[in-house]
Amino acid sequence: MPDRLITHLRHVDLAVPDFDKQVTFYEDLWGLTRVADDSGVVFLAAEGSPEQYIVRIRKAEEKRLDLVSFGVATPADVDTLAASLGSRLISEPGKIDTPGGGYGFRFFDIDGRTIEISADVSARAHRKIEEREAIPVRLSHVVLNSPNASATRDWYTEHLSFALSDTLSHPHIGDVMYFMRCNPQHHSLAIAQGPHASLHHASFEMRGIDEYMFGTGRLMRAGVRKIWGPGRHMAGDNTFSYFFDPHGNTIEYTTELELLDEDTWHPHIYDFSEPEVTDQWGTANPMNELVAKESFNDVDRGLFVAPPM
Known part of the structure; x- marks a missing residue:
């Protein structure tokens, strides 16, 4: 097996000017579930996923990709990756103050995107998606x-x-x-x-x-x-x-x-x-x-x- 620490993709975070229109689309048409709100930020989960949320939408003057988040198995893995990335860090490893909490850090990739790495995020209660239920798993x-x-x-x-x-x-x-x-x-x-x-x-x-x-x-x-x-x-x-x-x-x-x-x-x-x-x-x-x-x-x-x- 490959020697790697990242285990999976957690969420994609978007910033948009027309906040209400974007949230309504992802809830009512795309099929996600609103799980938390925080002054101009909405967190949206997939009913079949243990991730606390898979899309975050933030109200902003300009459209942008806020970040892409990946998971690792342990806080020690977070620390190992943070140490290896060095000068690219946006934040040092520490407590994450979003739904599910956890321990992580952020950094810029080679193109300047913000990437988040996290561990110990609590799992969300989720369920089996039923036959003909056309919403994201x-x-x-x-x-x-x-x-x-x-x-x-x-x-x-x-x-x-x-x-x-x-x-x-x-x-x-x-x-x-x-x-x-x-x-x-x-x-x-x-x-x-x-x-x-x-x-x-x-x-x-x-x-x-x-x-x-x-x-x-x-x-x-x-x-x-x-x-x-x-x-x-x-x-x-x-x-x-x-x-x-x-x-x-x-x-x-x-x-x-x-x-x-x-x-x-x-x-x-x-x-x-x-x-x-x-x-x-x-x-x-x-x-x-x-x-x-x-x-x-x-x-x-x-x-x-x-x-x-």
Whole structure:
């Protein structure tokens, strides 16, 4: 097994100007549960996940990605990672004052995003998602745009021990995405080549194919802008339906993401120009330059600027 300390993805935190519209969308349409409020900040959980929350929304003058949070097993692991990251620290390891508490710290990654590492966060009471209940079970993965994706891939490999699962490449433009894992799940993180650093998309796991399709249909009927899907990727073998949230962040419903035997797995390089690579089923709208650009997102205003909370 790989020698790593990070165990899983915890939550993705967003800051937005139209706070009420964003919260209403994630509650009423996307299917998350509001679990806590704190003066212009809302914490949203997935009913099937033991994480206290998987999305945090904060009211702000400018849209930004506040942070991405990963879990480790023990406070000692928190301290070990903090010591290894040194000058990149935003905060020293200590008590976390958010739902579930815990012990952790924050730092800037190579592109200037704020990353949080935590342990000892108390588990939330959660439940089994029922048949045809089309709400997220958990946060599946997050994909980040980088103007130098290979350097960002190498940084996460060297400093946080993420492993490369697969690569998407194109015969004319080179590598376009690196799928990175911190556990047997095919990817908890992916790095996409983009014109600037930003959130590419956040993905939410559904119970199964039926629930994934019912959720996709609910959003389409509600007039939410669908970018791409429904379909099934080759890398990761997962389903996909991508939508815009009210502030233009791309979010995904998915299910059946591949679990790997890490002792025997060898990374593939998939040719992104082949239609079956982007969508094995052939049911999604074609992947083209316009669809790709939709997930470049706005330039992130939070780079090398720590969120206020």
